[in-house]
Amino acid sequence: MTPEFNVIIDDREAPPPELEGLIGFMHFGDLLRRRKRYIDEITVAAASADDTIVLRTQADAEKLVSRIEATRGEALWLRLPAVYAPLNMDALDHVIQKMRFALDPILLAPVDIDDAPAVLFGTDAIDLIAAAPGKERRSYLLQFAQKAQDINHKAQFIDLRQPGALRDFLSNATEPRNFNSLRAETGVFVKSSSDIAKMKAEHSYFGIAPEQMRRFFLPTFGYEETKDGASYRMEHLRVPDAALQFVLGAMQPTQFDQLLDQFFAFAGSREQDTIGRKAVSAKGKTQIIDKMHDRLTVFQTTAEGQKVNAQLLAGGIPDGLDGLTKRAATLLGKALDDFTGSTLAFSHGDPCLSNILFDARIGLLRLIDPRGALERADAMMHPLYDIAKLSHSILGGYDFVNNGLFSVEVNSDLALELNLHRGGAATWIGAAFQKRLAAEGWDYQQVRAVEASLFLSMLPLHLDHPRKLLAFALIANTIITELETSA
Template sequence: MTQLYYLDNNIISDKIKEYCVSTQFSQIRIGNETIKKNIDDVLGSKKNIKVIDNIDLLTEDSVPDEILLISSSVFSKNLSNLFKFLEFAGYSMINTFWGHNNCFVYKGDKNRLISYLKENRKKDIYFVNFPEFIIDLTSLPELKSLLSNNHDSRHFNDLKSVGDLYVKKSMNFKKLKTEYEFLANVPLHLKNYYVEVFEYKQYSDFSQYSMVSYDYKDVSYLYLSKSLTEDSFKALMSLIHKYFKESKKVTTFNYEKNSFESLLEKNNARLRELEGIQYYEELNSFIKNFKGISITDHYQRIQDELTKRKSIYYEEEYIFSHGDLCFSNILFSEQNMDIKLIDPKGYENKGMRSPYYDMAKISHSIFGNYDLIINNMAEINFNENMHAFLNFTNHDYIKNYIYSFENLVLKMKMNIKLIRLIESSLFLSMIPLHYENKRKAFMLCLRSIELYEDFLS
């Protein structure tokens, strides 16, 4: 088998260095892992990879004449496809070069490659375009698309960079249409807080709309990559507070105050979905054995406590509400001191909802550590009494954000107990959306119970 080499390129573009907070493509973080770690996890177990940081190292006698080389600026969201592509490339009988000088895969004689890269001598090399699934990390738009859509995805969404725009596609027609309607009908004084969208189109098997591309990163990425300082998070909370205040100024829409009932109905529907999951009984047994309560009893106590607080929920003035204000849906630029909100819940009830749900979504990332769970940065451990708990000890920096969020709750004069209760219900309702990953489902259920215990204390 041809030896595979991994060329660990330095990043040349200052804009990309600034955007990624990295000087090498291999060290760009996707969630909690680097590009190189992703490559190693998929390719390392199947191929013997040798890493080089300079093309001149190929001239050493220990390097065979025939090589297969991939530069670290080559990536794919589907790494199994990348592996298959490299296997295909390895069978090439001629000197073949895919991509361009700063982002490429090459199979063939090493001396021909060196002559081309150093002297632009193209003799005896066959040049080919990359397949569509390859991401060129030297392209800032492609890199932005990767980093803005890199987290655990739930609903058949596809985000692609097209010039200065992103095109979002989905097989879920209803969800994407109501999302577009919300963004297209944002009140004028709030438009600066949301991405600009246009051109909703529906085809036989998918729908899509276009949105403006911004040089911002989503907060989940900043959070997981430890790029969000305590001061920058405080600034972010100030911007969100300002957004909430502006959102209360929407008074021209006719709407119903029904979001509390909708919350209870959604919880009930998600429980029915959860009970239909193939491994539900296994999950329920785990929870009963290691947390001392069944899932249905836990669900019911959440609903009961929520119902007791219905009047508190409705005391809060309705706002033009995003409806899914989790970290991955907030784009943030500390340099511009600005946010852009993406992927709203939809335009039901003209987008008018209680701010409690949005605040609970923020809380489920801060107190709940939701982003850590779905990005495999948590562990299930057991204490001496064999009670299960989630371990986040490798991520203590998260505690630095709690004060700023609690301060936001105080400024908005909202009930923190109710926010935390809704947060607990969110973790339970999220399980059917992550059913394909049993480990995450167990963690989400366990976390819901832990958060309820926090609520009681």
């Protein structure tokens, strides 16, 4: 009969100061990867264990020690320090299943600094949990290593306290849309999709970008096409996207200013085509208003669209999606007519925070995943579009919704109310962005009118995560209501 097998997720250790710029002040277990907390990913992988215990405080540890003592050494314990993450999370559940049958103590990775994942019996588990971080824990593990077995596996544990390792762990944290897939090779990032036209356009974009703009992009290469899809390659920078830093609360005022400096330098570098004010307005209506109408027409034919519409109607939104569309179109029409510019701009098309790789230490900013273009004319867009894309991340809170950091509640008037868990316009970062918009000469109301349309236009693109759909519609309603009130 095999002994009781339990998994310990030890998340007591705070990140060192040098990681503050990447993840702020938080438990390692609260890191977000593809809309999931890292600690939740481990818990799911440990489903085969008899029990999974999470340690966050010293009191948690003392309670567990008492429990281990009560087993009289008859239980088996797999301690996974949260600072020591599996780079290959998909392989972790298989590793954990195998450990149930361990006959001897095991180290799942070499001792790095002062920690390592290990399979422990009785007093070993007590001693390791009680050992203080640093020299005491390192000394204990080095002695433990002399009697423990090493095994080969594919989980590839890395120490998240090392900045380079943390960047590796977070650099693939953004979840691709359901028609895309991403994979990392040695020094190279491969993006593939069944949408061949989209992949071809994204790959071609860098080649047609004006020379003065290329410093803001990653060169693309290695385009391949099959009957089932296409792919291209780009350099795999060990840099987390700005959205991740944003939702983790790691973005400090000086870093945010640096990000905005770089972004508006990009916006200012965009090549312009002068076509006249009326033509720019007409182009904007085609690219923004018509796209919104077309996508919402499709969305409302889906089961998800019909459910969202019913919820909006029940939640106090006049005329549901139709009402939102008409109100947005009215505001957009006025904003585009009031826009005084007479040029189109060579645009990225999707510079939201999740498409911005940003490292404040060296001032690096790179835009990835452009809308794409096969020829120069395909990339010429209304100048407000790129600005509104950034606004929908910062003021609209897109990345908080995209990572599941929100709730929808029914207020005292029985109306639906969206609550972002941090983020949004009513924050210091929202205020800083509004101030910067004005300083750069962009009209707040015009930008937000375009932003409202973006939240509505993206609805059919997120059918794979239905919970987000209602949130996006409610954000659009909030923006529209604000603009209507101020008008």
